[in-house]
Each structure stands twice: as structure tokens, then as C-alpha cells.
Amino acid sequence: MATPPELYQDQPGDPRLPDGDRGSKLLAPLRAEGGRSVAIAVVSTIVFFVVLSLIIVNSPGWDEVKRAFFSRTQFKDSFPGIVRAFLVNVRLFMLSEVLILAFALVIAVMRSLPGPVFFPIRLLAVIYTDLFRGIPTILVIYMLGFGAPALGIKGVPDSPFFWGVVSLVLVYTAYVAEVYRAGIESVHTSQVAAARSLGLSRGESMRFVILPQAVRRVIPPLLNDFIGLQKDTVLVSLIGVVEAFRTAGIDSAATFNFTPYVALAVVYLVITVPMTRFVDAMVARDRKRRQTGGGL
Amino acid sequence: MTAEAVRIEGLHKRFDELEVLKGIDLTVAEHEVICLIGASGSGKSTLLRCINLLESIDAGRITVLGREITARGVDVNAIRRQIGIVFQSFNLFPHMSVMRNVTIAPVKVLDLSAADAETRARELLERFGLADKADEYPDRLSGGQQQRVAIVRALAMRPDIMLLDEVTSALDPELVAEVLDVIRELAAGGMTMLIATHEMGFARDIASRVCFLDDGVILEQGPPQQLFNDPKEDRTRRFLQRIVDAGRL
Numbered sequence: 001m002a003t004p005p006e007l008y009q010d011q012p013g014d015p016r017l018p019d020g021d022r023g024s025k026l027l028a029p030l031r032a033e034g035g036r037s038v039a040i041a042v043v044s045t046i047v048f049f050v051v052l053s054l055i056i057v058n059s060p061g062w063d064e065v066k067r068a069f070f071s072r073t074q075f076k077d078s079f080p081g082i083v084r085a086f087l088v089n090v091r092l093f094m095l096s097e098v099l100i101l102a103f104a105l106v107i108a109v110m111r112s113l114p115g116p117v118f119f120p121i122r123l124l125a126v127i128y129t130d131l132f133r134g135i136p137t138i139l140v141i142y143m144l145g146f147g148a149p150a151l152g153i154k155g156v157p158d159s160p161f162f163w164g165v166v167s168l169v170l171v172y173t174a175y176v177a178e179v180y181r182a183g184i185e186s187v188h189t190s191q192v193a194a195a196r197s198l199g200l201s202r203g204e205s206m207r208f209v210i211l212p213q214a215v216r217r218v219i220p221p222l223l224n225d226f227i228g229l230q231k232d233t234v235l236v237s238l239i240g241v242v243e244a245f246r247t248a249g250i251d252s253a254a255t256f257n258f259t260p261y262v263a264l265a266v267v268y269l270v271i272t273v274p275m276t277r278f279v280d281a282m283v284a285r286d287r288k289r290r291q292t293g294g295g296l
Numbered sequence: 297m298t299a300e301a302v303r304i305e306g307l308h309k310r311f312d313e314l315e316v317l318k319g320i321d322l323t324v325a326e327h328e329v330i331c332l333i334g335a336s337g338s339g340k341s342t343l344l345r346c347i348n349l350l351e352s353i354d355a356g357r358i359t360v361l362g363r364e365i366t367a368r369g370v371d372v373n374a375i376r377r378q379i380g381i382v383f384q385s386f387n388l389f390p391h392m393s394v395m396r397n398v399t400i401a402p403v404k405v406l407d408l409s410a411a412d413a414e415t416r417a418r419e420l421l422e423r424f425g426l427a428d429k430a431d432e433y434p435d436r437l438s439g440g441q442q443q444r445v446a447i448v449r450a451l452a453m454r455p456d457i458m459l460l461d462e463v464t465s466a467l468d469p470e471l472v473a474e475v476l477d478v479i480r481e482l483a484a485g486g487m488t489m490l491i492a493t494h495e496m497g498f499a500r501d502i503a504s505r506v507c508f509l510d511d512g513v514i515l516e517q518g519p520p521q522q523l524f525n526d527p528k529e530d531r532t533r534r535f536l537q538r539i540v541d542a543g544r545l
Contacts, residue, residue: 193350194387198401198453199377208400212391 067257074259078251082263085247089233092161092243096168096233097226103173108180109206125177132174138235141167145239164236172229179221183214220286223279227272300362301326301457301488302347307356309342316342318512320356324457324490329483331499331520332492334509335535340492341384343509344459347490348381361456377405380450381459384466386442388434388449394421395430398449406453413452420448424478440471447478458482460491496539500524508532 030037056062110118111125132140144167149158157163187210195205234245244264251260302324309317316339324330332340345351347358349365349372358366365375389397398420399413408416421427424444434442443463450458460479464472476498483489483502493499499506500520507517508529516529527533 190383190385190387191389193345194383194389197348197350197376197379197381198449199373199405200401201373204404208404209389213389216391 069258069262071257071259074251074255074257075263078248078260079263081251082244082248082260083267085242086244086264086267088161088241088243089230089245092164092168092233092236092241093226093230096165096172096229099165099169100172100176100229101222103169104176104180105211107173107177108184111177111181112184112206114202129174129177132171133178135171137167137171137232138238140171141235141239144170145236160236160240164233164239164241168229168232168236172225172232175225175228176222179218179225180214182221183218184210186217187213217286220279220283223275223282227275227279230272231268299326300324301328301360302490303357303359304343304347305357305359307343307346307358308354309339309346309351310354316512317346317353320512320514322507322514322517324488326488327486328504329487329489329491329502331503331506332490332509333494333496333499333506333535338509339512340509341461344381344461344490344492347457348376348379348459350381373405377453378456379459380453380455380457381461382443382446382450382463384462386434386439386446386466388442388446390434393431393433394426394437394445397434397445398452401449402452417448417452420451421445424448424481425474438471439467440474443467443471443475444478447475447482451482457488457490460489460493462492462494464493464495496524496536508535510535 030041107125107128110121111129113121141164145160145163148156148163191209191213192205195209196202200208233243237243237246237249244267248260248264252258300323302322304320304322307317307320308315320339320343322330332343334340342351346353347360353366356366357364360375360378363375364370388394389400392400395414395417398417399408399410402408402413402416403410406413418427418430421430424447426441426444426448429437429441429445434445437445443466447463463479464475467475472495476495479489479491479498480502491499491503503520505517506520506523507514508523508527508531509515510531516523516527516532523532524536527536
């Protein structure tokens with residue numbers, strides 16, 4: 001008897017689904033073809049990259065590039081400071097993410113309210129998402145970060161960190177609300193009918209039946225948006241928040257060397273590449289699950 | 297004379313250009329089992345969905361247990377508490393265990409304590425042979441089991457009336473019997489039911505009255521013996537003949 005696929009899908013130890021292969025199709029075909037193919041691939045890869053690096057290293061101007069971007073001493077000097085400053089980006093990101101998840105849900109639910117009475121609410125939600133998805137993030141950051149404190153109204157904070165968070169939340173809430181909405185609309189109306197027929201109110205149906213299913217389905221696109229958000233935290237440096245990008249810029253300007261930027265790029269890659277792979281793996285798993293007829 | 301459970305008067309329902317119900321009149325007494333038969337698209341499902349207020353109606357009146365449910369300003373959720381409906385496609389909540397599927401409405405709508413709702417659910421699951429499935433999720437159950445859970449979920453609200461909308465149509469043939477047995481037991485227990493079905497043998501067995509729907513009206517109704525053996529209307533006869541030809545009766 002065949003085991004239903006759902007049984008082993010979630011177990012990381014399953015030998016048929018090596019973790020690295022779940023998202024990418026890079027290695028899977030080789031493995032299927034057997035030892036000879038693997039050997040050929042290994043040899044050709046080594047040869048290819050050795051030749052490529054020889055060409056790069058022997059190109060005219062390589063020494064200048066190396067000095068400007070890949071200076072070892074520069075890297076060592078500025079890396080610890082950049083990592084420390086990166087904690088500001090992490091704080092920006094964490095705080096924004098929590099607020100975005102909550103506000104976006106409110107916007108998405110507002111947009112799915114039925115009936116003519118709620119038309120203005122729906123309209124408001126539509127205008128909001130159109131507006132903030134249509135404006136470049138940097139404009140919002142500039143307008144709020146420089147504009148709001150300049151008004152000099154009492155009680156309006158003038159901290160660039162504060163306005164940085166507000167801007168990121170405003171922009172990303174619009175994107176994430178759309179992701180939620182797609183999830184809500186993907187839940188079949190028969191689920192609503194079943195919930196309402198049991199006497200659950202509209203709100204209860206949304207809360208207990210629709211949203212749990214909707215959110216589960218949109219976790220991969222949500223994570224994609226948050227990878228974007230992590231990267232966009234550097235934009236906040238432009239209104240004076242001293243975070244990793246600003247710190248790298250200061251280091252770079254002091255020495256006329258671009259290695260600090262490369263150091264920051266490395267910090268980002270260490271975080272974003274595994275996350276992207278993780279999302280890919282989730283998407284692949286979801287697809288497989290749907291093909292085998294599983295529920296969620 | 298038994299009390300009246302459902303009274304439907306002059307019910308009209310249209311979806312945009314298409315008029316699906318063109319004046320339905322039907323009275324159902326308590327403990328009566330009404331089977332609605334008729335071709336696909338004749339309006340059986342729509343009629344049931346109107347009784348449960350899942351569809352708004354365009355004209356007419358529906359009265360349930362003496363209360364007009366199609367009047368303005370009625371508490372829709374309160375009415376739905378009295379009426380259970382089971383759908384062709386089960387519509388269990390896939391992210392909840394069987395137990396939670398069955399207890400959520402009693403807890404949220406009837407304000408039962410979790411423990412009371414669970415006791416009630418266990419009794420029902422036991423009664424319909426699902427006791428060992430309480431902690432499973434719907435996608436781990438067979439179609440027949442899912443449909444029985446859906447029936448239990450509706451029964452957990454202790455409804456006065458049950459609406460069954462082609463509840464065996466999505467099932468593999470070998471799973472139909474287990475669901476029909478559940479319905480037989482409900483009928484034996486005196487549950488008032490309206491059943492839209494394509495299972496003619498079952499309808500003949502269980503119905504106190506059979507209604508033949510054709511093109512949005514109840515063309516003919518009567519006791520099963522009379523309607524199946526001696527239909528008055530030509531169309532009814534042709535419909536039944538097609539079923540016999542298909543080997544379904």
C-alpha cells in the first residue's frame with residue numbers, strides 16, 4: 001500500500017527530499033542520472049570556475065578593483081562596526097514588521113466588508129493601497145522624515161527613526177494588505193456558507209474560518225515582502241538614521257574605499273539568501289501538497 | 297394534526313437574468329421527511345439555500361416554526377441556529393480537527409462551555425461511528441466519513457429542521473450507504489428534513505412526501521408510492537423513466 005505523501009512531507013529527515021533540493025532544481029536531475037553525471041558535473045564546474053577566476057584576476061585593472069572593493073584590512077576594520085549598526089536595521093525591521101502584519105490585516109478585512117453600507121470603508125482601503133503601492137518608498141520617507149518634523153507642530157515627534165518606521169509601515173502595509181486579500185479571496189465561498197449556516201456571524205466566520213486558512217496560504221508571499229522590507233530599511237539612512245548603510249558610507253568616505261559597502265552586502269546576503277531559499281522550499285512544498293490533494 | 301415546521305409561499309428567486317425559482321409553495325409538518333427530486337438545475341439546491349437564508353429571495357415568504365424568517369430585521373443567525381444544512385461538498389473546515397469542527401458553533405453561537413460542547417460532540421460522533429476520528433483532520437477522512445462529520449456538525453446545534461443538499465452526490469458509490477444510514481436514523485428519530493436527492497430508491501424508502509421540481513416550480517408532489525408508481529404529470533413520468541433507463545431506480 002502506498003503511503004499518502006502528506007505523511008512524510010513535513011519530516012526533514014526524509015531521504016527522498018534532501019533539504020537543499022526542495023526549492024532548487026539545480027541538483028535534482030544530476031542525482032537522478034547517476035554517478036557518471038555527477039562526476040562530469042564536478043570536473044566541468046571546477047574547470048569552468050578556475051578558468052573564469054584566472055581571466056578575472058589577470059584582467060587589466062583587477063588590482064584597482066581589488067583594492068577598492070575587496071581590501072582585506074578595510075573589511076576587518078569596518079565589519080564589526082557595520083554589524084553593530086546593522087542592529088538598528090534589525091530594530092527598524094522588527095518593529096515595522098509587527099505593525100505591518102497588524103495594519104495590513106485591518107486594511108484587507110476592511111476591503112472585504114460586503115454590502116453597500118461599507119462602500120466608503122472599502123473605498124478608503126482601495127485608495128490607501130493604490131496610493132502607497134504607487135509612490136516610490138523613498139518619496140514617502142523623504143516627505144515624512146523631513147516634512148513632518150519641519151511642521152513644528154507640538155507633540156509631533158522629530159526622531160528620524162520614528163518617521164522611518166512610519167514610512168516603511170505605510171508603504172509595506174499596502175503591499176501586505178494585498179497579499180492578505182489574495183489569501184482571503186482564495187478561500188472558497190462554500191466555507192463561508194458552511195460557517196454562516198451554523199449561525200456564526202460574519203465576523204466570527206472571518207476570524208475562525210476564513211483568516212486562518214487565508215494566512216496559511218500566503219505565508220510564502222508574506223515572507224517575500226519581508227525580505228524586501230529588510231533591504232529597504234537602508235533607505236531610512238537618507239533622513240539621518242545612523243544604521244548600517246550610513247555607517248558603511250561614513251567608513252567609505254573616510255578612506256575612499258568601497259569595501260565597507262561590500263561588507264554590508266555580505267551581511268545582507270548571509271540573511272537574505274537562506275530566507276529566499278526557505279521561501280522557495282515552502283512554495284515547492286505547498287505545490288506538491290496541492291498536487292497530492294491535501295487540504296492546506 | 298401536527299404542527300407546521302416550514303411554510304413557503306410564492307417563493308421567487310433569480311440570479312441576474314436567470315429565474316431559478318418561479319413560485320414555490322410548500323408546507324412541511326413537523327417530523328415530516330420531504331424529498332426534493334428533479335433534474336440538475338431544477339432549483340432543488342436553491343430552494344434549500346433560501347430556507348437557510350444563504351440566498352436572499354426576490355418575492356414570497358418563508359415561515360419557520362411560526363416565525364417569518366424572510367421579514368425585515370430578523371436575526372439571521374438566530375434562525376440559522378434552528379436549521380441545519382449539509383452540503384454536497386461537505387464543506388468541513390480543513391484547518392480544524394473533527395472535534396473542533398463539531399464544537400466551534402455550539403461554543404461560539406450557543407455559548408456552551410468547551411467541556412459541554414465536547415461531551416455533546418462525543419455523544420454524536422459515537423452514535424454515528426466516528427468516535428475514533430475526533431482528533432483527525434478532515435483531509436485524513438474518507439468522503440463518507442467527512443460527510444457524516446458534516447451531519448454531526450449540523451446536529452451539534454440541535455436544529456429543529458435539517459436541510460440535506462445532495463449529500464451523497466460527491467461520494468464514491470460504496471460510501472453512499474453509510475451516509476444514507478445516518479439519514480435514516482435521523483428520520484427514525486423524528487427529525488424534520490428536506491432532502492434534495494438523486495437517490496430515488498432512498499427517497500422512496502424514507503420520504504413521507506416527494507416533490508418533483510421542474511423548471512423552478514413544484515410540478516407534482518405526493519406520497520412516494522403514488523409519485524413513483526403513478527405520476528400524474530407527463531414530465532414527472534419522463535424524468536422517472538430516464539432514471540429507470542439509467543439503472544438508478
